[in-house]
Amino acid sequence: MPLSELVRVAGVRWSVEECFQAAKGQVGLDHYQVRHWTSWHRHITLAMLALAFLTALAADAAPERPADAHHPAHSRDPIALTVPEIRHLLAAVFHPPAATAKKMLHWSNWRRRHQATARRSHHRRRTASDPAG
Incomplete structure (x- = not known):
């Protein structure tokens, strides 16, 4: 595997980690106490949807970049x-x-x-x- 591909994968991993940290801190991604996969899946889906909604609002409210x-x-x-x-x-x-x-x-x-x-x-x-x- 070429070095450029490893660097690209590492960069993608970093953005995924940042997304999970934001979801944990902002929408309670890690605040679940469930026993079944269906309940866990519903919680994760709603938390990620809430984060996407907040992110879209923030992007829409952002002024033009210099x-x-x-x-x-x-x-x-x-x-x-x-x-x-x-x-x-x-x-x-x-x-x-x-x-x-x-x-x-x-x-x-x-x-x-x-x-x-x-x-x-x-x-x-x-x-x-x-x-x-």
Whole structure:
């Protein structure tokens, strides 16, 4: 088997592992207590469907990518909606907390702005220490 094929397979395995980690953390893929294959299959199918739904919403809400993907955005806008953020907002809609919708959206915007600031700082520090520039 050629080395290029082994590298390709390893890369595919990495994306599958990331998908399972996201499913475990976001939609409870590992939260099952079943005894039969049918029950396990139903749980896994619903969890993966929920993750696909959240991922599609996040992809649809994402702004257009800049031409240079390695160049960090310089705007003060918050980061794009992520799967965890969408899950959190949907949970707040279906299981309303004591806070109002306006307060929840304000909190989401505040948190995403701070995440954008952290991302800019990270990129700035990384490019400053990177000798290749």
